Amino acid sequence: MKRGIADKNILDLFMEDFCEIVEKHCKYIICSGFVAIAHGRTRATEDIDMIIEKLSEDKFLELHNDLIENGFECMQGEKGEMIYGDYLDKGVSVRYTQVGEFLPEMKVKFVKDRLDEEQIASRQKIPFTKLDVYFSSIEGNIAFKEELLGSDKDLEDAQHLRMIYEGKIDEGEIDRIKMKIKEFRFNGK
Amino acid sequence: MVSKILRDETHNDQIVRWANHVKSSYTWKAELNEFIDAQFEIASRFYSELAKTTSGREKLKKIRESKISGVKI
Numbered sequence: 140m141k142r143g144i145a146d147k148n149i150l151d152l153f154m155e156d157f158c159e160i161v162e163k164h165c166k167y168i169i170c171s172g173f174v175a176i177a178h179g180r181t182r183a184t185e186d187i188d189m190i191i192e193k194l195s196e197d198k199f200l201e202l203h204n205d206l207i208e209n210g211f212e213c214m215q216g217e218k219g220e221m222i223y224g225d226y227l228d229k230g231v232s233v234r235y236t237q238v239g240e241f242l243p244e245m246k247v248k249f250v251k252d253r254l255d256e257e258q259i260a261s262r263q264k265i266p267f268t269k270l271d272v273y274f275s276s277i278e279g280n281i282a283f284k285e286e287l288l289g290s291d292k293d294l295e296d297a298q299h300l301r302m303i304y305e306g307k308i309d310e311g312e313i314d315r316i317k318m319k320i321k322e323f324r325f326n327g328k
Numbered sequence: 329m330v331s332k333i334l335r336d337e338t339h340n341d342q343i344v345r346w347a348n349h350v351k352s353s354y355t356w357k358a359e360l361n362e363f364i365d366a367q368f369e370i371a372s373r374f375y376s377e378l379a380k381t382t383s384g385r386e387k388l389k390k391i392r393e394s395k396i397s398g399v400k401i
Contacts, residue, residue, distance in 0.1 A: 150366035176367050179374040179391075183364045185342065214345065215338060231336050241349050241356075242363040244342065267377040268370070302391060303378070 151270060153243045154187065157235065158272040160209055164202040165192040168262045170275040171283070175296035177268040178303050182292070186234065186244040190275075192259060193249045196223045211235045214244070254316075254323045277304050282316035287324055 147155075154169070161167045169177075172184040194202065203219040214234040215222055226233045232248035250256050262273040274280075277300055284297040301308060350356045378384035 148366040148369050149362055150370060176371055177374060179371045179378065181368060181371050183367050214341065226338070232338050234338055234342060240359075241346060242359055243366075246338070267374055269373055269377065270370070299391075302394075303387060305387065306383075 150243050153237065153245075155271050156209065157206070157211065157245050158189075160205050160211075161189070161191060161202065162273075164198065164205065165194055166259050166262065167191045167273060168259050168275040169272055170258065170280065171288075172292075172296065174274050174277075174280045175299055177265070177270060177274070178300060180296055180299045186246045189245055189247045190250055190255055190259065191247060192256075196220065196228075199223045199227065206235060210238050212238045252323045254319050257316075257319070276312075278309050278312040279316055281308070282313045282320060285313075286317040286320045 158167065158169070168190050169187060170190060171188040172182075173187045176182065176184060191202075200219040200223070203213070203222060206213075207217075212235065213222055214236065215226055222233050225231075227247075227249050230249070230251060232246045235245045235247060236243070250259060258275045258279050261276045261279065263276060264271065265274055268274075281297045281300050284293040284300075375388060379388055
């Protein structure tokens with residue numbers, strides 16, 4: 140059962156409103172630092188990372204216009220064509236907030252390769268978070284943080300997730316994703 | 329393993345935008361507090377849900393002990 144609006148804070152509302160609109164147009168995942176925070180890591184992040192399916196310009200304009208009509212704005216500019224051509228299509232992320240607000244901020248980018256596509260295919264909702272949004276898999280998050288990102292903060296996030304999901308983590312899947320990271324991100328496939 | 333910086337140009341834009349907001353607004357502290365509080369509320373909410381299960385309570389105990397001792401989990 141969904142909780143009432145009164146139970147939700149600004150970040151709950153921002154995320155669920157934004158994700159509900161995006162889901163009408165394409166599949167997405169919330170990934171990286173916010174996954175750890177939603178699992179109880181007591182640290183803060185500046186933005187929420189979202190990866191969406193790669194869209195044609197026309198399809199992206201429909202999504203962008205829907206976001207604008209529902210009270211969001213893009214920090215990179217107003218024109219959807221420019222946001223698509225100068226940023227998303229070049230692999231650069233763009234940032235949306237509610238109109239006139241600085242925080243919270245959703246950092247949106249297209250899938251980069253098959254590795255990202257796999258992450259979207261294996262997305263999941265996590266009832267314990269009480270957030271009605273799709274997250275990337277726990278194994279995926281751990282693999283990315285340990286193999287690719289690798290800062291102290293990322294390694295601590297991965298350690299935290301390992302602790303939370305102790306006995307439930309598919310180590311083979313983590314190893315498989317790490318191999319894919321080496322293949323696609325280090326070897327530039 | 330090589331640690332990689334994966335932030336792109338819009339991250340720098342965000343830093344500049346926020347810094348300008350801090351310089352020009354009296355409300356930035358309240359905005360930031362509300363945003364950070366919301367993140368901690370979400371983290372805390374997860375712990376509350378976890379504490380409803382036996383295995384969850386065990387995990388919480390281990391996390392707490394690791395924080396107290398400073399030993400990595």
